[in-house]
Amino acid sequence: MDHEIYILIVEDELEVMDAIVNDLSEFEDHFPIETANTAEEAQSVVDQIYHANNEVGLILCDHVLPGKNGVDFLIELQSHDLARNSKKVLVTGQAGLEDTIQAINKARLDHYIAKPWTKEQLDSVVKEQLTNYVIDRKYNPMEFMAILDSVKLAESMRANPLTDN
Amino acid sequence: MQKGFLLNSRVDILKFINKVISDTPDLQKLVVSFNEKEVLFKQGENLPYLYLLLEGGVKLNRENDDGSSLDILTLEPGHFVGLVSFNTGNDSLTTAVALKPIKALRFSQDDFDEYLNNHPRLRHPMQQLMMSNMTDRLMGNVQLESKMHALNQKLEDEGEQLKIAYSKLEDSQQKLVHQEKMATLGELVAGFAHEVNNPAAALLRSSEMLKENFLDLPSGDPRSRIFEIGLNSSPLSSEMVRKRMLEVQKKFPYVKERSIIRKLAQIPEEGHEVIIDQRKKTPIEILVQQFEAGKFIHNIKVASERIANLVKSLKSYSRQDNNEAEMIDLRDGINDTILILSHRLKYLDMEVKMDEIPKTCARLGELNQVWTNILVNACDVLPDGGKLKIRTKTEGEYKIVVSISDNGPGIPDDVLPRIFEPNFTTKNQGAQFGLGLGLAISNEIIRHHGGFIRASNRENGGAKFEIILPVKNC
Amino acid sequence: MKINRKQIIGSTVGILGLIIPFFLNINGLSEAGHVTLGVFFLAAAFWMLEPVPIYATSMLVIFLQVVLLSKEGLFFHSVTDSYTPDSYTAFIGTLANPIIILFLGGFILADAAVKYSLDRNITRILLKPFGTSPKFIVLGLMVVTAVLSGFMSNTATTAMMMTVILPIIARVKNNDPLRIGLALSIPFAANIGGIATPIGTPPNAVVLGALNQQGITIAFGEWMVLAVPLVVVALLMAWFILTQMFKAQTDHVEIDMSGRFNTSKNAILLYVVFGITVLLWITEKAHGMKSAIIALIPVVFLTMTKVITKDDIRKLPWEVLWLVAGGLSLGISMKSTGLAEWIIGSISWSSFGPLLIIIMFGSVCLLIANFLSHTVTATLIVPLAVSLATSGLATEGFDLVIVSIVIGISASLAMMLPISTPPNAIAMSTGTIETSQMAKAGITIGLLSLVLVILNAVFYWPIIL
Structure with missing residues (x-):
């Protein structure tokens, strides 16, 4: 890859952020992690990432945030030219049915993780979503076989005519 | 005849008429008698006769459309019976029943004209009797009118009282429900806390x-x-x-x-x-x-x-069961409330500045409801990032002032005077935080504590609530 | 697009290589030969250093030849003593060379097979008899991979087989060498299996195409008769080496492959067309119909019946066809301008015996193909063999067909490094193996297989041809 695929975590509680980041640290060598404590900060981080010609592969977003809430932030991202392709996961201890429906319909939410989470759960969701992202974006699956869902990636290679040369 | 009165008394006239009857055989022919409960005429009949009651008594009653019967008048000796119908030619409005055995003079139309206008001895007494009858009836009417008025007045008063009682009942029912809610919450919290x-x-x-x-x-x-x-x-x-x-x-x-x-x-x-x-x-x-x-x-x-x-x-927030007044620091309750509501207050720009204040005798749980009501209201009207200020300070030695102000849209002028009225709300009745009965209850709670609450609009926008409580010992 | 140093060097060397011969005057080389030398340098530099994708280099090669060397191009409008220019149609016509059409048929079949999961179902059926012992599971996987890669691309076969073995690897203990053995068995078997049929892998096409230009045709079945025994022995050898190098600790492996044959109308149609086509290819000798013509059967019938749709056609690996066509096109000029002959002439071949020539071509090819694309290696080296044969410089006993096949097959045997072949890269990317392990096994198997190739070339193939 000639550019980086970032994981963005939006969470206002610093201890919780710390825990998520640590749970995902094994992804960090392939997918650098960026963090933001508010939706506004997240917005500017997203812009910076794309400005540096990198991209955001996955956004893990809390719902209850000071200022703009997580679902609204995700909905806004849908109008972002590039970040609309990012996989979006809501990680929250509290979001009403309304909010969740909104997030699914308007922000094309890809997954919902209820707090408290387990590392296995978080790992598998992140793996799955990043795998989907890489396949959707038609990146060379081989670069991600060792860290993401290798069977799914191999399957995507099978379906796309691969050639010897 | 008594002097000073235009009319002689009915009894005197009757005495005179009785004397004339005993002197005049023609008249004696007109005397009829009825037994007790005998009907003289019925409601709706056309009356060919007019009776002049000589002895006994007659009751006039009227049957209403709904079948109930109403006593209209009781006539005594000297009264004409059937006067209205006889004079107007209309059907009788009432039924006349003998209250006891009666004697009366029965006039046909011709007889009556004759006696009233031409009889040399009876002409005057008859006319006087007529007048007296009319006056009696008029007086009765006046009395009735004023009685009716009094009755109406009373009715109205009673209705008003009923209204008040009803609203009080409704109020206390809401309060009961609310108390029940808080009690359930208290139990829930106790279990949960454990x-x-x-x-x-x-x-x-x-x-x-x-x-x-x-x-x-x-x-x-x-x-x-x-x-x-x-x-x-x-x-x-x-x-x-x-x-x-x-x-x-x-x-x-x-x-x-x-x-x-x-x-x-x-x-x-x-x-x-x-x-x-x-x-x-x-x-x-x-x-x-x-x-x-x-x-x-x-x-x-x-x-x-x-x-x-x-x-x-x-x-401590939901401590409703143990609602004893005790010496408390108001700031503890405010802090608890802020913590409980943090999921909503999180979206606001909060500024909390609480000066040292003395402890006072109060019911913590109740006051928490006041803070909750005001804070939840603020959350409802403020946009994300709105400013909310909470201050506590002492005023003089004996007063504590808690002020909660925001930079929201403020309270409309037409709403401001009624804001503490029961059941007054500007938001849709719906699932709100569910612990407040609104500002009315807050008002009442503060009044119970011997303080008062006032709402105002700040000069540069936003609403301000001030709660003034006395410092006192339990 | 970021440009790295390798790309800058590649571009510079390539462009210099194209220009310099214009200013040289090499004795014994025609003017057109100089131009062709430039194109050859450029193509070699671009293919080796890849400043642009290798298929793009092939397109560039065809373009340069049409512009610089064709009768309708810029320079050579008439026939001279030293050069008889070809019409531009000869260069662009390589795109419709019979071998290209044969490959197109293979692509369509493979694409349809994947679309209707025929590859997966064949795997399921073929794996069954191999039981649960790790050794035999590995053998089974290798056999299946080799069979499939004979008809599908090695890379696609490897990707599909990865979906089969990755769950097994996940269940095997972390320190069990079986994991490495499994991960290596697939790409190696795919590389070896590709040799088995003409459509197995592009180097075969390069060889067959070049021979075709010389008027030599090898029938589909004939190639298989030549190659399959070699493939079988090489495969068994690779299996033996892998299972010895990476001895399994566990003694029981479960393969969980459930599924059933797709029985839709389209799928059944595909099975029939697939069967008929392969049968006709193998029996070419009996009916005499050329394999490229037979290849049109799946092309026509699968598209007419919409088993293969417009979208499927768009997804075909067209760039491989361009890659092969570019090579074939370069071969035309190298021969017609006398360049190949000149290169060949600079070595005194008479001192080499035929065996030595075979060994030399085979080893050079195996070595280069480890670092370059197999197809490119074959493309660069096959014209030399062709020239050697046609120039008459070679010793007696030199057989163009055998040397060409040696070149093609040796290229396929290069599987030492992750970059050697895409199947190796896929296996490597799973993170279960280390480069050193791949290199150790790859060199051993590659060299021993080369010995097998040489033995075949000396003892077996002359009997058949």
Whole structure:
């Protein structure tokens, strides 16, 4: 890859952020992690990432945030030219049915993780979503076989005519 | 005949008429008698006769459309019976029944004309009797009218009272429901608190023991030093982490993994010194891990303390059952309420400045409802990021003032005077926080405490609520 | 697009290589030969250093030849003593060379097979008899992979087989060498299996195409008769080496492959067309219909019946066809301008016996193909063999067909490094193996297989041809 695929975590509680980041640290060598404590900060981080010609592969977003809430932030991202392709996961201890429906319909939410989470759960969701992202974006699956869902990636290679040369 | 009155009394006239009857055989022919309960005429009949009652009594009653019967008049000797119908030619409005055996003169139309106009002896007494009858009836009418008026008045008063009673009933029913709600909540919280406090305590204790286990290294070991640094460090904001990551990359150019750089960024300067100091001796990963261990134990401690505090607040907040007045610091209740409502207040820009205030005798649980009502109202009207200020101060020696103000749309002028009225709401009746009955109840609670609450609009926009409570001992 | 140093060097060397011969005056080389030398340098530099994708280099090669060397191009409008220019149609016509059409048929079949999961179902059926012992599971996987890669691309076969073995690897203990054995068995078997049929892998096409230009045709079945025994022995050898190098600790492996044959109308149609086509290819000798013509059967019938749709056609690996066509096109000029002859002439071949020539071509090819694309290696080396044969410089006993096949097959045997072949890269990317392990096994198997190739070339193939 000639550019980086970032994981963005939006969470206002610093201890919780710390825990998520640590749970995902094994992804960090392939997918650098960026963090933001508010939706506004997240917005500017997203812009910076794309400005540096990198991209955001996955956004893990809390719902209850000071200022703009997580679902609204995700909905806004849908109008972002590039970040609309990012996989979006809501990680929250509290979001009403309304909010969740909104997030699914308007922000094309890809997954919902209820707090408290387990590392296995978080790992598998992140793996799955990043795998989907890489396949959707038609990146060379081989670069991600060792860290993401290798069977799914191999399957995507099978379906796309691969050639010897 | 008595002087001074235009009319002779009915009894005198009757005496005279009786005398004339005994003198005049023609008249005697007109005398009829009825037994008790005998009917003289019925309602709706056309009356060919007019009776002049000589002895006994007659009751006039009228049957209403709904079948009920109404007594209209009781006629005594000297009264004409059937006067209205006889004079107007209309059907009788009433039924005449003998109350006791009666004697009466029965006039046909011709007879009556004759006696009233031409009879030399009877003409005057008859005319006088006519007049007297008319006057009686008129007087009765006037009395009736005024009686009716009084009755109406009474009716109206009673209706008003009923209304008040009803609204009071409704009020107290709402209060009952509310109390019930709070009681249920209290029970729920008590159970919940017990269940949550146990694991929270276990967490807290475990983190302490973990700490001791980790510190069980020879003193001066860099690992235990960096562990202790970890124990005392709090997580940094993401912006800070970004900034420090850039610094760390310069400071530790030999570290390549981003995850390690991120972890290093969280370590304070003194930790970096230990790491640089140990570069040749202890691998950086081990020291970072040691720091992380300390930090995580710190996080566990902070988080479990938060759980314990939250439970404590919830418990004291919902203390409705034990609603005894006691000496309390108002600020405790306000802080509890802020904590309980933090999921909503989080979106606001809060400024809390609470001056030292003396304790006062109050019911904590009730006051919490007041704070909740006002804060929830503020959350409802304020946009995300709206400003909310909470202040406490003393005024003189005996007054505590709590003011809660915002920079929201303020209270409309037409609403302001009624804002503390029961059942007054500007928001849709719906699932709100569910603990407040609105400002009316707040008003009442404060009044019970001997204080008062007032709402106003601030000059530069936004609403302001002030609660003034007296300082007193229980 | 970021440009790295390798790309800058590649571009510079390539462009210099194209220009310099214009200013040289080499004795015994025609003017057109100089131009062709430039194109050859450029193509070699671009193919080796890849400043642009290798298929793009092939397109560039065809373009340069049409512009610089064709009768309708810029320079050579008439016939001279030293050069008889070809019409531009000869260069662009390589795109419709019979071998290209044969490959197109293979692509369509393979694409349809994947679309209707025929590959997976064949795997399921073929794996069954191999039981649960790790050794035989590995053998089974290798056999299946080799069979499939004979008809599908090695890379696609490897990707599909990865979906089969990755769950097994996940269940095997972390330190069990079986994991490495499994991960290596697939790409190696795919590389070896590709040799088995003409459509197995592009180097075969390069060889067959070049021979075709010389008027030599090898029938589909004939190639298989030549190659399959070699493939079988090489495969068994590779299996033996892998299972010895990476001895399994566990004694029981479960393969969980459930599924059933797709029985939709389209799928059944595909099975029939697939069967008929392969049968006709193998029996070419009996009916005499050329394999390229037979290849049109799946092309026509699968598209007419919409088993293969417009979208499927768009997804075909057209760039491989361009890659092969570019090579064939370069071969035309190298021969017609006398360049190949000149290169060949600079070595005194008479001192080499036929065996030595075979060994030399085979080893050079195996070595280069480890670092370059197999197809490119074959493309660069096959014209030399062709020239050697046609120039009459070679010793007696030199057989162009055998040397060409040696070149093609040796190229396929290069599987030492992750970059050697895409199947190797896929296996490597799973993170279960290390480069050193791949290199150790790859060199051993590659060299021993080369010995097998040489033995075949000396003792077996002359009997058949």
